[in-house]
Amino acid sequence: MSTAEDLIPVRRAVREFLAAHPRVDFDVAVSGGADSLALAEAGAHEGHKLGLRVRALVVDHGLQSGSAEIAQRAASAARRLGVDEAEVLTVEVTGAGGVEAAARRARYSALARKGRSLVLLGHTRDDQAETVLLGLGRGSGPRSIAGMKPLDPPWGRPLLDVPRSATRAACAALGVEPWEDPFNTDPRFTRVRLRREVLPLLEDVLSGGVAAALARTAAQLREDVETLDALAAELRGEGETLDAKALETVPPALRRRVLRRWLLDRGACDLSDAHLRAVDALVGKWRGQGGVWLPGGLVVTRTHGRLSMERREAARGE
Numbered sequence: 001m002s003t004a005e006d007l008i009p010v011r012r013a014v015r016e017f018l019a020a021h022p023r024v025d026f027d028v029a030v031s032g033g034a035d036s037l038a039l040a041e042a043g044a045h046e047g048h049k050l051g052l053r054v055r056a057l058v059v060d061h062g063l064q065s066g067s068a069e070i071a072q073r074a075a076s077a078a079r080r081l082g083v084d085e086a087e088v089l090t091v092e093v094t095g096a097g098g099v100e101a102a103a104r105r106a107r108y109s110a111l112a113r114k115g116r117s118l119v120l121l122g123h124t125r126d127d128q129a130e131t132v133l134l135g136l137g138r139g140s141g142p143r144s145i146a147g148m149k150p151l152d153p154p155w156g157r158p159l160l161d162v163p164r165s166a167t168r169a170a171c172a173a174l175g176v177e178p179w180e181d182p183f184n185t186d187p188r189f190t191r192v193r194l195r196r197e198v199l200p201l202l203e204d205v206l207s208g209g210v211a212a213a214l215a216r217t218a219a220q221l222r223e224d225v226e227t228l229d230a231l232a233a234e235l236r237g238e239g240e241t242l243d244a245k246a247l248e249t250v251p252p253a254l255r256r257r258v259l260r261r262w263l264l265d266r267g268a269c270d271l272s273d274a275h276l277r278a279v280d281a282l283v284g285k286w287r288g289q290g291g292v293w294l295p296g297g298l299v300v301t302r303t304h305g306r307l308s309m310e311r312r313e314a315a316r317g318e
């Protein structure tokens with residue numbers, strides 16, 4: 001039986017989030033699924049107590065027939081749940097990397113454009129656990145195992161400690177029927193199989209508490225990553241070139257972060273661990289080697305103890 005008590009966990013999480021972060025009028029990104037509908041209700045409830053105006057933003061990707069209607073339904077549900085206004089943003093999904101990735105890019109860029117300084121997303125503890133497990137399994141490094149951040153302006157994620165079951169229960173108590181995205185049950189997606197096959201098995205083998213433990217691991221690691229990143233930012237300084245000589249004695253974990261920051265600031269993208277390690281060798285294993293090629297025709301070289309990066313139009317080896 002659903003009761004008003006089922007609203008408490010989501011509302012409490014939003015209340016605590018708003019107490020800990022700048023309190024400004026905010027938007028809630030609403031897909032029409034249980035997580036974001038429960039978030040919209042709690043956002044309106046807690047936001048109004050603080051005298052804030054709350055708006056729902058729904059993105060229509062236009063990818064399925066009837067998507068406009070699904071989006072309108074999500075907006076109406078959010079209005080019924082108490083938000084001051086609800087708007088549908090229609091986007092065009094284009095570009096490389098598969099339709100899912102292109103849809104995500106279009107969604108986030110529309111939400112960032114239209115949203116105010118704070119846009120709340122409905123990622124839950126289970127989403128966090130899946131992200132951490134994916135990062136671990138793919139060896140994508142501490143940054144991805146550290147999971148999603150609660151505050152990453154304009155994005156706010158108040159529900160990272162709330163289980164998905166709590167948002168389902170809140171929707172049942174509110175009498176709203178969430179929309180189920182067919183992508184969320186399609187076993188062709190790795191994340192779906194993690195959710196439906198791997199995590200339940202892990203929960204069984206480890207006698208429960210796995211999602212919470214993974215989320216806790218992420219939070220601990222995030223503190224470490226943020227501390228190292230802050231130290232790296234200080235060491236990186238300004239300037240277009242980098243003092244490789246001075247970095248030689250810096251511990252590798254910190255040094256690679258300095259290099260990563262510098263490369264990204266100078267326009268590098270799609271950096272893999274192998275790229276970073278090759279650039280790092282120009283510092284830590286310097287023996288007069290040649291330049292390191294990065295995606296997009298960028299080359300990093302070391303001369304007179306400093307690293308510099310330039311774009312070379314000629315193909316590799318020419």
Ligand SMILES: Nc1ncnc2c1ncn2[C@@H]1O[C@H](COP(=O)(O)OP(=O)(O)OP(=O)(O)O)[C@@H](O)[C@H]1O
Pocket residue numbers: 028029030031035036057058059060061104107120121122123127
């Ligand atoms: N169509 C949409 N319109 C508005 N907000 C959305 C939409 N789809 C997702 N969101 C927001 O993003 C949150 C996360 O949803 P979902 O996990 O499907 O998104 P994702 O961006 O693919 O996830 P991730 O960021 O984990 O890759 C939702 O709770 C909601 O706040």
